[in-house]
Amino acid sequence: MVYTDNCPVLNDIEWRDNCQFPVIRDGETPSNWKNQIWNQLVNYRNNNKLTDYNKRYLIARKMESTEGFSYRMAVKVNIAICYSCNQFVYVDKRVGYELYHNYKMEEHWRTNCTGNKNCDICFKEYMELKQKPEVESDIYTRLAIYRYELRIENLINRVKHIRETAKKIRAVKIIQQKWIEIMYKPDGLKAKELAEHYKLLWAVREEMRQRAGTLDFISLSFLKKSW
Numbered sequence: 001m002v003y004t005d006n007c008p009v010l011n012d013i014e015w016r017d018n019c020q021f022p023v024i025r026d027g028e029t030p031s032n033w034k035n036q037i038w039n040q041l042v043n044y045r046n047n048n049k050l051t052d053y054n055k056r057y058l059i060a061r062k063m064e065s066t067e068g069f070s071y072r073m074a075v076k077v078n079i080a081i082c083y084s085c086n087q088f089v090y091v092d093k094r095v096g097y098e099l100y101h102n103y104k105m106e107e108h109w110r111t112n113c114t115g116n117k118n119c120d121i122c123f124k125e126y127m128e129l130k131q132k133p134e135v136e137s138d139i140y141t142r143l144a145i146y147r148y149e150l151r152i153e154n155l156i157n158r159v160k161h162i163r164e165t166a167k168k169i170r171a172v173k174i175i176q177q178k179w180i181e182i183m184y185k186p187d188g189l190k191a192k193e194l195a196e197h198y199k200l201l202w203a204v205r206e207e208m209r210q211r212a213g214t215l216d217f218i219s220l221s222f223l224k225k226s227w
């Protein structure tokens with residue numbers, strides 16, 4: 001199989017739409033913009049009608065006047081929509097190196113993207129490709145492998161995190177038990193140790209509260225398989 005980012009053949013209207021998707025209009029919020037283009041964007045995405053640089057994510061643009069030009073130009077801004085999780089991603093436009101790579105998007109895929117649509121390959125294909133010498137693969141295949149590895153890294157971190165959280169939940173239970181013991185046997189622990197346990201308990205609780213929202217379906221199903 002060939003993994004390609006080559007442009008599909010587009011007609012004039014499709015070209016125009018590809019140019020207009022990224023543009024946040026005057027007075028529009030990012031959410032307005034996303035809602036406005038969403039159905040058509042998904043339609044284009046599903047029918048492979050997006051140009052290569054719009055293919056995996058869409059970096060927003062705004063119309064800006066430039067000195068010496070009578071017309072306004074669509075200049076990139078710091079917001080992108082990730083097609084893998086459909087969420088907004090903050091991208092620093094200065095560190096993007098255009099077309100096939102964008103450092104910030106890769107960082108998002110590596111760390112907090114909850115989707116997996118940025119991968120064009122499945123695990124079986126990945127393993128087969130990895131067994132071949134790298135020089136036999138073209139750039140698109142290598143990038144497909146690379147994106148798959150970003151996804152793996154993301155999942156591994158999520159699993160690690162869930163395990164840590166599970167450990168902390170157990171730790172909380174132990175601390176609670178100790179607390180109860182102490183209530184009944186006041187001489188069981190010294191006051192200083194007690195205070196430390198109590199501090200730890202609060203820190204753990206706070207962290208669990210903050211992270212409760214980060215577990216998603218994919219990491220949970222992945223966890224079931226690997227645990």
Ligand SMILES: [Zn+2]
Nearest residue numbers: 006007051052
């Ligand atoms: Zn192209």
Ligand SMILES: [Zn+2]
Nearest residue numbers: 082084085113
């Ligand atoms: Zn994403």
